[in-house]
Amino acid sequence: MEGLCWSVFQEVSSRRPGPPEGDLDRLLVAGVIMEVVLKKTGLPDAPQARRRQVKTLVLDTLLTHLAGWITLDRFRVLVRHLDQWVAYYYPLISPDGFLGADAHETGPTPAPLTRAGLREDLLDRWLHRHQGMLPRRPHRKFTGEKLGEFLRETQGSWFRLKDFEQYFHFDRKTAWEYLRKLHLAGLLTHNQKRSSAARYSLAPTFLKVRADTLRVRVSLALTDFSPNLSAQAADCLIATGGEPFWAEQWGALGPVTCRQEILARLEAASLLEIVWQSGPSKMCRLLPQWLQDNEG
Numbered sequence: 001m002e003g004l005c006w007s008v009f010q011e012v013s014s015r016r017p018g019p020p021e022g023d024l025d026r027l028l029v030a031g032v033i034m035e036v037v038l039k040k041t042g043l044p045d046a047p048q049a050r051r052r053q054v055k056t057l058v059l060d061t062l063l064t065h066l067a068g069w070i071t072l073d074r075f076r077v078l079v080r081h082l083d084q085w086v087a088y089y090y091p092l093i094s095p096d097g098f099l100g101a102d103a104h105e106t107g108p109t110p111a112p113l114t115r116a117g118l119r120e121d122l123l124d125r126w127l128h129r130h131q132g133m134l135p136r137r138p139h140r141k142f143t144g145e146k147l148g149e150f151l152r153e154t155q156g157s158w159f160r161l162k163d164f165e166q167y168f169h170f171d172r173k174t175a176w177e178y179l180r181k182l183h184l185a186g187l188l189t190h191n192q193k194r195s196s197a198a199r200y201s202l203a204p205t206f207l208k209v210r211a212d213t214l215r216v217r218v219s220l221a222l223t224d225f226s227p228n229l230s231a232q233a234a235d236c237l238i239a240t241g242g243e244p245f246w247a248e249q250w251g252a253l254g255p256v257t258c259r260q261e262i263l264a265r266l267e268a269a270s271l272l273e274i275v276w277q278s279g280p281s282k283m284c285r286l287l288p289q290w291l292q293d294n295e296g
Helices: 004-013 021-039 047-066 072-080 082-093 120-129 144-154 161-168 172-184 211-221 227-240 247-253 256-268
Strands: 188-190 200-202 272-278 281-286
Touching: 021 047, 021 072, 021 082, 047 072, 047 082, 072 082, 120 144, 144 161, 144 200, 161 172, 172 188, 211 227, 211 256, 227 247, 227 256, 227 281, 247 256, 247 281, 256 272, 256 281
Parallel strands: none
Antiparallel strands: 188 200, 272 281
16 A cells, blocks of 8 residues: 555554544545545546545545455445545535635535434444344345345335335335334334324434434524424434534525524524534534443
């Protein structure tokens, strides 16, 4: 391996105990972005095209250097997080980031909504240990892998029986029976409501954020807003897993003025902190006290 970041990765990966894999992978991606930006020539002049090209080069570089150093499962987790890490580090490293000449005029290009809320290792272990709960026939669409994909899409947010039913093409009775089994087995939690108001979510054990407490605190901070909007805000925070996010990513919460008011309320309630700001653009982060410890 050539380059400082690969030398550091090799050295740290060989130590036990060491930093959590997620932290190490994030630092590795930041180092690779820096190498690509500083060393590569011939990148496109247009900022967005340059950013896309940098991401492609980062992925190619990771593929080239990580073969034989990490497991395939860990590499898949790294790739799943690549979008959010590039969205976070690229503007801070690249010459055409937000410190460039056009920064205050154009503002940031909103990145995909941060999706880092799950404790992937715990979820994967649970699915492996409970394979007997799932159909054994290989042609069935309801497999441990597909269940994992569904839960990763939810990122700890509430979902309906109908969502589960449609995703796996179940009839209503079969969907309800599987949700009940997964709830009793500890994979899912339930909001204790009935009929159309009933919702399920991944159990707090599998989330990086203390979801139950967080939901209550968000609802108290947003008492003037609808319960649905409050729940959406809590879901967005849970999905970040404590990773930084751009305020612009919360477009689903309504107009800019509404979104700004929600973020201001959450910051005043000691839920959020502003880690970077340029003009109207803000990078926010859930405060550390709302995260679960990494043991378990």
